Amino acid sequence: MPEGHVIHRLAGGLEAAFGGQIVRVTSPQGRFAEAASLLDGRRFVAAEAYGKHLFVEIGEGALIHVHLGLIGKLRLGEPQPVLRPETLRLRIETANAVAELRGPQTCALITPGERDHVVAGLGPDPLRADADGERGWARVGRSERPIASLLLDQRVAAGVGNIFRCEALFRQRLHPMTPGRELNRRRWNRIWDDFVSLMAPAVVVGRIDTVRDEHTPEAMGRPPRVDAHGGEVYVYRRAGMPCLVCGQRVHAQTFEARNLYWCNRCQRSR
DNA sequence: AGCTCATGGCGAG
DNA sequence: TCGCCCTGAGCTG
Numbered sequence: 001m002p003e004g005h006v007i008h009r010l011a012g013g014l015e016a017a018f019g020g021q022i023v024r025v026t027s028p029q030g031r032f033a034e035a036a037s038l039l040d041g042r043r044f045v046a047a048e049a050y051g052k053h054l055f056v057e058i059g060e061g062a063l064i065h066v067h068l069g070l071i072g073k074l075r076l077g078e079p080q081p082v083l084r085p086e087t088l089r090l091r092i093e094t095a096n097a098v099a100e101l102r103g104p105q106t107c108a109l110i111t112p113g114e115r116d117h118v119v120a121g122l123g124p125d126p127l128r129a130d131a132d133g134e135r136g137w138a139r140v141g142r143s144e145r146p147i148a149s150l151l152l153d154q155r156v157a158a159g160v161g162n163i164f165r166c167e168a169l170f171r172q173r174l175h176p177m178t179p180g181r182e183l184n185r186r187r188w189n190r191i192w193d194d195f196v197s198l199m200a201p202a203v204v205v206g207r208i209d210t211v212r213d214e215h216t217p218e219a220m221g222r223p224p225r226v227d228a229h230g231g232e233v234y235v236y237r238r239a240g241m242p243c244l245v246c247g248q249r250v251h252a253q254t255f256e257a258r259n260l261y262w263c264n265r266c267q268r269s270r
Numbered sequence: 271a272g273c274t275c276a277t278g279g280c281g282a283g
Numbered sequence: 284t285c286g287c288c289c290t291g292a293g294c295t296g
Contacts, residue, residue, distance in 0.1 A: 003277045052278075071276045071290045087290065103290040105278065152278090161277045208277085230277080257285080258278085273295075280287085 001069040004159020007049040008127050009128025012203070013076045014047035014056065017097035024093045025058060028085035035109035036090065038062070044092070051122045055115050056092075063115050065091070065185035069105025082219040126195035127203060132207045133157075133192035140180040140188055147183065148176035148260055163236045166261045167210035168194045170234040172242055175267045176260055207231040235261040 025039040037087050042059030049055075052073075056064040056256060067144065076099050081087060090101040101107060110118075121138070122133035124248050136156045143150055150156050151165040160168075168191050169176055174183075182193075202208045209231035215222040234244055238254030243263040 006277075067278080069289065070276060073290075105280085105289070163277055236277085271296085274293090282286085
């Protein structure tokens, strides 16, 4: 479940659960055992998200770098016995809380310098107060690449994933294949502002809602969306269903190995 | 029980 | 551009 809002939410949850406390760190699966033993029994200092990357600081001078990838999960909860240890890469626990990491793309012990190197390779993160959207525009405005490709490029906007990409393009009525250089700065600013205004609440509520007030279930007299991957959206995973604005069937196509969803009638500009 | 797909990203060719 | 990595939910049988 990993777009940037999930990672930021996890960072906050980890700090609330473990901040300042002495923690047990283990790797029941064994694949992170050596590093875990170095951190075990030390004090949890901080957890920080940058884009889809999570940095967990336990003890001095070392960080755990976590990237969930497509299928990784980090669950926070009450103390409980270890279940399915064969897939449990990392477990952090106190008497009151447990965090369990399974299936991550990355779980590695790194130095602060290595963390800085990872961050240096990322573009601005709409969820960070220090983000500078202009850095994203610098890459978009002179690119021949389709905007759908650019918006998943973590150097353009770190933390944006497939849902926010598809939804921002719909909200801006932009055809996914529009080359970046055909946008102007104002158009980019509106996309960026959408990322900020959609992602920040998603961190708080733990789901993605992108439909404007006039298209909510209440406003349109339709049943609310109930499936597990999020909240109310315009096009993501709505292939073949009627567009909430014009009624035409939502299109879906594989593009650069990812699913792309859009409305051919509403998103004409290019 | 087995198959497919997923909110990612990498490296080989 | 494709195959591959890692896990689990949601189908199908």
